[in-house]
Amino acid sequence: MLSAHDITLKLSGRDVLSQVSIAAPPGQMLAIMGPNGAGKSTLLKVLSGDFASVNDQVALNGQRLSHWRDGALAQFRAVMPQSVQLNFAFTVEEVIEAGIRHPMSLQARQVHIGRMLEMFDVGHLRQRNYLTLSGGEQQRVQLARVLAQLEAMPASAPRYLLLDECTSSLDLSHQHQVFSVLKAWVSTDQSGVIVVLHDLNLAAQYADSLLLMDQGQVVKQGSVHDVLQAQVLSDVYRYPVQVIEHPAGWPLVIAGVSASSVCP
């Protein structure tokens, strides 16, 4: 379990988060959603331990973050930030390797890196200069890097991936490919994934539970069907939204049409 309890955070005089609590159980994918500036990324940073002042209120597998050592923590949670700035011409392989602290034999590392790259369909880019890749390719390489960090050694307890808009530059098929991979990892590994996501329909299809935020507060938390309600979404996004049933059985959110105008 990765959880944060009653987090209130002020940054430069402004309340960025107020009384936010979140719990991500193992074996589930949790999506954090909400309009720009709602505090989604900040909440993800709180969960990854970036704000030392609240580390006492965040717990990973039953132990407060303030009691974890950096090295041990890295075995149980990995973080993919919204953007990674790199000025130096690393190869894709070197990018993955740079994030792995755990010592491995040369051969094991080669195999490990290859496996992770293949998982996100970037195996063919292994020797390429990272800086010459497209935004979407860079994003898939970063996904491979954070998963490679966790998978570098066998797990003794649930592990957590924290991903901030990890598919924002991906094309349609790769978006679904990435989420399928993550979903499979969550269920086979009994690990947790927490994603900050803008695409409501991706969340509807893949997430096990949702957390909807607005202005630094939690508006609604629960299952996909509980949270994706036309009225709630229209209020939070200040934009008309209609929710219908997708033929495959999950809610389908259609924006730009108010619920009243379309109802038959």
Added chain:
Amino acid sequence: MQRLMSSPQLATGLLLLALVLAFSASLTQGAVSLSVWQVYGTLSGLLDDAYAQLVIIDIRLPRVVLGAIVGAGLAIAGAAMQGLFRNPLADPGLVGVSSGAALAAVMVIVLGGSWLKQWTAFWGYFALPVAAFAGGLLVTAVIYKVSTRNGRTDVALMLLAGIAINAITGAATGIMTYFATDEELRTLTFWSMGSLASASWVDVAIAGFPILCACGLLPLFARPLNAFLMGESVTRHSGFDVRRMKRLVISLTALAVGAAVAVSGVIGFVGLVAPHLVRLLVGPDHRWVLPLSAMMGAFLVVVSDIFARLLISPAELPIGLVMAAIGGPFFLWLLLQQRARVGF
């Protein structure tokens, strides 16, 4: 992948070979020309030539060894600093670390008999190198503090802070010249332009220990520095102790630069050009960049010193001038080449 050497091992071998050739050239060439046999015969004890022994053991060898040590120290400090600032422009000379160290050294020279009497009395022979180290450390800390916000280094701020610090130290050094005697003035010029002319085995001992420490310890941080190129939080999330790494890398960098400046004055460009050349050869992986930069820096300084001694022989130029005269245009040429590449 645009890298000149597909194998870092090959690059290491070639650099070692180049270093041996540069050593040999430096030991044979000079106001008096010696043969390769005279040099290696004397060094190995096979040749008993009192004159060659005097020239080699007492004059040229300490100078070449000192040049190599200073070059290695400046280059590895440059490489580490560029990793820490996540920017290939961070050079100890450019951001003012060298001039901070030089100012401290100059203060000890000029004020050692008056205001700083207690300092020189306490540290004795080490008053100057310790002061140079402290000056370098102080400037590094100031630059890092000024140019880093929210864990991100602002390059423009870093370079501007460097310009400010170079101006401040330049002014302070200028003021020192008014208090200096003629003899002290000559020493001051030496500091500001850099020279290996007065190299002795004592200098080798003074600079050797701290720089060998830096060359031995900095590569231990190669992996966190690699992660650091992707940002401070990425490094921490990958499990590295970022605060410890930053503290130690900053101290070791200042130690190497301070020691180099203490014995040879300000020699610019080595810290910038050497790591850059190494990255062209083998890419930006610090596990190779740090040790190879040290070798490349040693090579560059030894070769420049040969030119410094030969160009207007029997007089000689300050090596700092030679390095800037060769390094400047060369770096411009590199930048022109760079435009076609992506990343450093």
